[in-house]
Amino acid sequence: MGLEQNEVSLEQIAILHNRFKQLSQNEETLRRDDLKTIQDLESNPIRYQIIEAFFDRRNFQKDGVGSVEEIGFEEFLTVMSYFRAPAHHITEEQREEIRRAKLRFLFNMHDTDNDGTITLEEYRHVVEELLSRSGALGRETAKGIADAAMLEVASISVGPMAPDEFYEGITFEHFLKILKGIEIETRMHIRFLNMDTAVFCKQHSV
Amino acid sequence: MRGLSLLLFITVASDATTDLYVTAASLPPELGVSAAPAVTSPVASRYVPEEYGHPGIALARSAEEPAAPSTEDGESSHQHGGGGYRIVQWEWSYVQTPYIIASWLLVASVAKILFHFSQRFTTAVPESCMLILLGLVLGAVVLIASKKQPYQLDPGLFFLFLLPTIVGDAGYFMPARLFFDNLGAILLYAVVGTLWNAFCTGFCLYGVKMAGVIDEKVNAGLMDFLLFGALISAVDPVAVLAVFEEVHVNETLFIIVFGESLVNDAVTVVLYKVYISFVEVGPGNVHTADYFKGIASFLIVSIGGTLVGLIFAVILAFVTRFTKKVRIIEPLFVFLLVYLAYLTAELFSLSAILSMTFCGIGCKKYVEANISQKSRTTVKYTMKTLASIAETIIFIFLGISAVDKSKWAWDTGLVVSTLIFILVFRAMGVVGQTWFLNWFRLVPLDKIDQVVMSYGGLRGAVAFALVVLLDKEQVKAKDYFVATTIVVVFFTVMFQGLTIKPLVKWLKVPRSTNRKPTINEEIHERAFDHILTAVEDIAGLNGYHHWRDKWEQFDKNYLSKLLLRKSVYHKSELWEAYQKINIRDAISVIDQVKVLIYSEDTNTVNTHPEQWAAIYAAARENGSGVCLDLQVIDTVPGAKIEEELETHHVLAGNLYKPRRRYQSHYSRHFMTVGEKERQDREVFQRNMRNRLESFKSTRYKRHKKDRSQKKAIAQNCSKTHLCITFVARKAPETPKERPKSGEI
Numbered sequence: 008m009g010l011e012q013n014e015v016s017l018e019q020i021a022i023l024h025n026r027f028k029q030l031s032q033n034e035e036t037l038r039r040d041d042l043k044t045i046q047d048l049e050s051n052p053i054r055y056q057i058i059e060a061f062f063d064r065r066n067f068q069k070d071g072v073g074s075v076e077e078i079g080f081e082e083f084l085t086v087m088s089y090f091r092a093p094a095h096h097i098t099e100e101q102r103e104e105i106r107r108a109k110l111r112f113l114f115n116m117h118d119t120d121n122d123g124t125i126t127l128e129e130y131r132h133v134v135e136e137l138l139s140r141s142g143a144l145g146r147e148t149a150k151g152i153a154d155a156a157m158l159e160v161a162s163i164s165v166g167p168m169a170p171d172e173f174y175e176g177i178t179f180e181h182f183l184k185i186l187k188g189i190e191i192e193t194r195m196h197i198r199f200l201n202m203d204t205a206v207f208c209k210q211h212s213v
Numbered sequence: 214m215r216g217l218s219l220l221l222f223i224t225v226a227s228d229a230t231t232d233l234y235v236t237a238a239s240l241p242p243e244l245g246v247s248a249a250p251a252v253t254s255p256v257a258s259r260y261v262p263e264e265y266g267h268p269g270i271a272l273a274r275s276a277e278e279p280a281a282p283s284t285e286d287g288e289s290s291h292q293h294g295g296g297g298y299r300i301v302q303w304e305w306s307y308v309q310t311p312y313i314i315a316s317w318l319l320v321a322s323v324a325k326i327l328f329h330f331s332q333r334f335t336t337a338v339p340e341s342c343m344l345i346l347l348g349l350v351l352g353a354v355v356l357i358a359s360k361k362q363p364y365q366l367d368p369g370l371f372f373l374f375l376l377p378t379i380v381g382d383a384g385y386f387m388p389a390r391l392f393f394d395n396l397g398a399i400l401l402y403a404v405v406g407t408l409w410n411a412f413c414t415g416f417c418l419y420g421v422k423m424a425g426v427i428d429e430k431v432n433a434g435l436m437d438f439l440l441f442g443a444l445i446s447a448v449d450p451v452a453v454l455a456v457f458e459e460v461h462v463n464e465t466l467f468i469i470v471f472g473e474s475l476v477n478d479a480v481t482v483v484l485y486k487v488y489i490s491f492v493e494v495g496p497g498n499v500h501t502a503d504y505f506k507g508i509a510s511f512l513i514v515s516i517g518g519t520l521v522g523l524i525f526a527v528i529l530a531f532v533t534r535f536t537k538k539v540r541i542i543e544p545l546f547v548f549l550l551v552y553l554a555y556l557t558a559e560l561f562s563l564s565a566i567l568s569m570t571f572c573g574i575g576c577k578k579y580v581e582a583n584i585s586q587k588s589r590t591t592v593k594y595t596m597k598t599l600a601s602i603a604e605t606i607i608f609i610f611l612g613i614s615a616v617d618k619s620k621w622a623w624d625t626g627l628v629v630s631t632l633i634f635i636l637v638f639r640a641m642g643v644v645g646q647t648w649f650l651n652w653f654r655l656v657p658l659d660k661i662d663q664v665v666m667s668y669g670g671l672r673g674a675v676a677f678a679l680v681v682l683l684d685k686e687q688v689k690a691k692d693y694f695v696a697t698t699i700v701v702v703f704f705t706v707m708f709q710g711l712t713i714k715p716l717v718k719w720l721k722v723p724r725s726t727n728r729k730p731t732i733n734e735e736i737h738e739r740a741f742d743h744i745l746t747a748v749e750d751i752a753g754l755n756g757y758h759h760w761r762d763k764w765e766q767f768d769k770n771y772l773s774k775l776l777l778r779k780s781v782y783h784k785s786e787l788w789e790a791y792q793k794i795n796i797r798d799a800i801s802v803i804d805q806v807k808v809l810i811y812s813e814d815t816n817t818v819n820t821h822p823e824q825w826a827a828i829y830a831a832a833r834e835n836g837s838g839v840c841l842d843l844q845v846i847d848t849v850p851g852a853k854i855e856e857e858l859e860t861h862h863v864l865a866g867n868l869y870k871p872r873r874r875y876q877s878h879y880s881r882h883f884m885t886v887g888e889k890e891r892q893d894r895e896v897f898q899r900n901m902r903n904r905l906e907s908f909k910s911t912r913y914k915r916h917k918k919d920r921s922q923k924k925a926i927a928q929n930c931s932k933t934h935l936c937i938t939f940v941a942r943k944a945p946e947t948p949k950e951r952p953k954s955g956e957i
Contacts, residue, residue, distance in 0.1 A: 026753045047750040047759070050766060053740065057747040090748055092655065113737075116744075137739055156732045163731075185733045193656050194741055197748055198756050 023087060027080050036077035037061075053136050056116050061086050065115045072121055086112075090197040102192060107183070109191045114182050124176030127157050160185050320351075321605040339710045341455040341608050345703065348612015356616055365617065366610035368678040372565075375603040376675070377555045379451055380566050382600035383475070384573030385551065385592075391468045392574065398650055398658075399472035402666075406642045407447055407477040411484055413638045415442025418630060427626040433690035436488060436496045441694050443484035444680055445635060445701060449673030450474040450566070452702075455604060456671060456710045463723040466662055470669045478566035479515035483507060485679060486562070492687050518564030519571050525554035526575030530776035533583040537778065543588035544595060547580060579776040607674045611702065614677070621696035628697045632704060640667040661720045668713060671705040672698075 030045075031037040039058055048054045064071035066089070067082050089112045093105045117125045117133050134156070135149040157177075164181035177185075305312075321344075328343050329335055355364065392399070419438040421427055433441070453474045457467055487507040529550040536543050551572050558568035581589060614620070643666050651657040658666075680698040683691045717724075746758040 023752065029753070030751075042751060045750055047762075048747060051743055051747050051750070051762075053743045054747055057744060057751070061751075087748070087752060090745070133740070134736060137736065137743070152732065152736070156736060159732050185731065186737060188731065188734050189737060195745070196655055197745060197752065197754065197758075198655070 020084065023084060024080060027083050036079050037083060038077045056133075056136065059119070060112065060116050063115055065121070066112055090195060092196045092198075093192045106191050109195050110183055110186060111179065113186075113195075114179050122176075124178050125182070126176040127153065130157060130177070317606065317609075318602060321602060321609055324609070325601075325605060337711075337714070339456055339459045339714075341452065341604075342707045342710050344605055344608035345612040345707060348609040348614075349616060350612075351609065352613035352616030355613070364610065364613050365620075366607065366614045366674065366677060366681070368682045371607070371674065371678045372559075373556075375607050376451070377552055377565070377569060378596075378599045378603040379454065379607075380475070380569050381548075381551050381555070381573065382596040383450065383454060383471070384570035385547075385577060385596060387570065387574055388464070388468065389574045389577065391464055392472055395465060395468055395472065397653065398469050399476055401646055401650060402469065402473040402643070403476035404480055406473065406646060407480040408484075409642045409645075410446035410635065410638050411443045411480075412439070413442075414446055414631070414634045415439035417634050417638075418442065418627070421626070421630045426630060428624050430622075431624050431627055431690045431693045433688070433693075434496055436492045437688055437690055440485070440488035440492055440683075440688065441680075441697075443481065443488055444676050445631065445672060445698060446638075447477050447481040447672070447675065448474040448670045449675045450478075451604060451607060451675070452671035452673030452706050452710075453669065455608070455673075456706070456713060457669065460714050460717050461725045462665060462717060463725050465656070466665055466722070467725070469658075470666055475566055475570050479511065479518060479564035481675075481679075482562075482564050483511040483514050486510070489683075489687075514562075514564050515567060517561065518558045518567035521558045521561070521563060522554050522568035522571030522573075523575050525550050525557070525568070525572045527776065529572070529576045530579035530583070533580050534776060534778045536584065540585050540588060543584045544591040547576075547584075547588075547592050548595070550576075579773070582781045583776075583778050608706075611674055611677060611699075611706075614681075615699045615703065620681075620692065621699065622692035623696050624693050627693055628700050631697050631701060635670075635672070635701065636667075639670045643667040643670075661722055664720060665713075665717065665722055668709060668716060671709060672702050673706060674702070677702055 027037065030041045032041070039062060042048070042058045042061065043054075048057075051057070059074065060066060061083065062074045062076070062078060064073050064075060066086050068085055089109055093102060097105075114125070115121075117129055119129055119132070120126075131150055131153040134153040137149070160177050160181055164177075164184055324344065324347050325340070328340060352364075415435075415438045418427070418441065419435045422431065422433070422438065448470070450471065453471050457470065484507075487503075487510065491503070529546065532546055532550070533543060536546065551569060554572040555565045555569040558565040584592075643663050647658050647663050647666075677698050680691070680694050683694065685691050688694070742758065742761070746762040749756045749759045
């Protein structure tokens with residue numbers, strides 16, 4: 008779908024391969040539990056969503072659906088490549104494609120039941136997770152915020168609605184529209200340059 | 214204007230060569246003594262060879278004067294001689310000093326008003342230009358009137374009072390996240406860029422002198438030129454703020470140039486001190502060890518300054534933790550401690566600007582959370598007012614100082630070559646560093662950015678103040694330098710200031726959007742931080758997000774516990790969420806609603822049923838909706854459970870409800886059970902109908918409406934114990950007029 012621009016270099020592939028081996032304890036495939044062992048992820052409020060994203064077939068660029076139990080290195084790399092920065096000199100068209108790809112990734116992350124829309128429940132869940140560090144109070148706020156956000160999407164995408172209509176959920180097109188203001192290509196980006204070997208050693212000894 | 218010039222004539226005619234070392238110290242302590250404050254302090258005292266950083270010495274000197282009672286300013290009431298009792302007396306000497314200060318402030322403020330009469334004029338010409346022109350005019354007026362120039366931009370006044378005001382304001386309201394995101398670029402430009410500019414300009418000027426372009430009258434050696442290069446090459450924060458404020462370039466560009474102007478203070482301080490000492494010692498006696506001392510000095514000055522600032526930030530945050538009972542003086546703490554950070558750094562001759570900047574950046578988060586809403590507003594407005602006035606005064610006095618010919622000497626060669634060199638070297642420096650920087654940046658800085666950055670390297674009052682501080686004895690060519698500096702500053706502020714706006718438009722520089730991010734964008738911005746951190750952790754990288762996350766953990770577990778008030782600490786995460794995702798906007802979008810209280814946990818509702826009933830009744834009467842005013846949290850007394858309820862009530866709201874789901878687990882309770890279903894539907898309809906109207910109107914308009922209506926209704930809060938603020942809206946129907954059940 009235009010992932011060519013997102014490809015990682017050979018050196019980075021080698022590094023990621025090492026990491027893969029490390030996480031999977033030298034096996035061929037990676038499982039969810041392997042990712043759950045990463046200590047730094049413990050305090051991350053959205054760790055479950057991210058881990059799920061790695062096992063979600065929709066992100067594998069092969070038009071599959073559903074989720075898998077284990078992934079190979081190829082899938083690992085594919086998911087990682089969503090976070091590659093776009094090259095500097097690309098056409099507007101290519102930039103748009105990269106944008107769509109990254110936003111699709113995000114969309115899949117939110118749309119957990121895979122029905123093509125982000126419903127209120129799913130969105131609420133997203134916001135709840137973000138505020139999950141605040142305990143019970145967080146959940147109430149999250150509901151309010153998610154509600155407001157949905158309403159905003161409704162106004163932006165659908166425009167004026169009659170009193171007895173209601174908004175089903177955010178489709179991918181609406182999602183693209185509402186996030187137009189953020190520069191996704193540059194925002195959603197990891198620098199693969201600085202790999203820290205100390206991290207590898209630490210994990211090895213664990 | 215005539216009234217103003219009359220005022221000036223009066224002050225001049227009083228024959229007081231009043232220094233503008235205006236402090237209470239120079240006021241005569243005893244009432245009856247007709248001591249003219251500092252009347253005899255000679256003009257020369259302004260140019261004492263003090264090291265940069267100790268202008269206070271001259272201040273003290275002027276304070277010694279009032280001890281000598283002078284009767285030159287006659288007409289004091291204690292002048293024995295005339296007979297009888299005077300009904301009305303001319304107490305000029307008594308009120309002189311504060312009168313003059315107040316008059317100047319008034320002149321500056323009135324000037325601002327006058328400028329804004331012409332809209333077309335103000336959009337084309339930046340304020341700083343006009344102020345300098347005004348200064349020139351005023352200076353000419355005063356010169357003609359009194360044949361001497363009593364008013365100058367005095368370095369002591371500048372460094373102790375005017376500059377800290379502006380830098381304090383800038384530091385406190387600095388967008389910290391943006392600053393740290395671009396810290397690498399800022400540091401590079403500030404340190405390497407300034408050094409490059411300073412050395413190149415200095416050496417080239419010396420070369421030009423050797424080549425004979427500069428006249429022989431300019432008696433300066435290599436060291437003098439290096440010193441001059443050092444002080445003329447620093448980008449000035451005051452000028453950058455004044456000009457960029459009107460231009461509105463995108464935030465990255467702004468923060469890089471502005472950050473550079475703040476951080477290069479450390480470099481300038483060190484270079485200035487080092488070269489002054491070299492000049493004093495004589496070029497022959499400079500040893501290589503001194504160069505190393507210079508480098509060490511740089512590290513100490515910059516890191517020391519930062520540390521002083523951070524220490525004061527911690528103290529300030531800690532103090533505000535306990536100010537709950539003394540809300541009224543909270544703003545005072547903020548101002549005092551930030552100012553003290555500046556002065557303490559000056560005391561140790563560290564970089565005062567860095568100190569103040571980091572104090573502001575460091576303390577902001579905790580202070581904003583700890584102090585009350587009113588204090589926050591007070592701090593914001595007072596700082597902005599003071600900074601604005603200080604800026605005005607600086608520019609006017611720059612204009613005035615230029616008119617006094619006795620202080621400067623003109624040399625065409627020097628002036629022209631300096632101008633050329635600073636422009637050329639700035640451009641070269643920017644291009645070179647940007648090429649280097651783009652290897653590491655996520656978003657590279659393109660050619661247009663570079664043009665704006667080179668063009669935006671403005672010099673301003675700091676350079677002028679520094680050059681005026683030079684000692685005539687040590688630096689023989691001082692007058693020439695003063696003239697050159699004046700020309701450079703005028704050129705950058707006026708010419709570059711005037712032309713930068715058209716340039717930015719012509720180059721189609723991406724402008725700042727200035728639009729509040731939508732709720733969805735804010736949610737996703739927040740989500741990105743976590744997503745990127747997670748991916749970095751999975752990939753085993755210790756990248757930028759990883760460290761940011763680690764810092765936030767540290768902050769949450771240790772710093773916030775120490776510096777935030779207990780009640781705020783528990784809500785701090787919510788506070789951030791609230792602040793960023795402005796729920797008030799969300800509520801005003803769907804608006805509407807009578808009181809609808811949500812609780813998953815029925816216990817909380819049952820605990821205070823009478824109170825809820827009272828609230829509901831009150832709300833119904835006023836036809837009001839729920840207002841999410843975080844101030845409510847402040848006004849809640851005592852018990853934790855009340856606070857929880859408060860927050861809970863405050864942060865919830867009937868925002869949206871998909872009809873299909875309203876039987877779900879998350880169904881909401883109303884106070885009056887049984888009418889639930891009908892009320893749901895009714896509310897839903899009303900929501901949808903009114904949504905569009907309120908959503909279409911601008912947010913600011915709504916805010917204004919909020920505030921005025923809020924005030925009107927604020928009295929109603931006395932009905933309830935919890936003192937919730939309601940906002941009255943023109944609701945189409947009150948709950949009393951319920952639609953028939955058949956209506957949908």
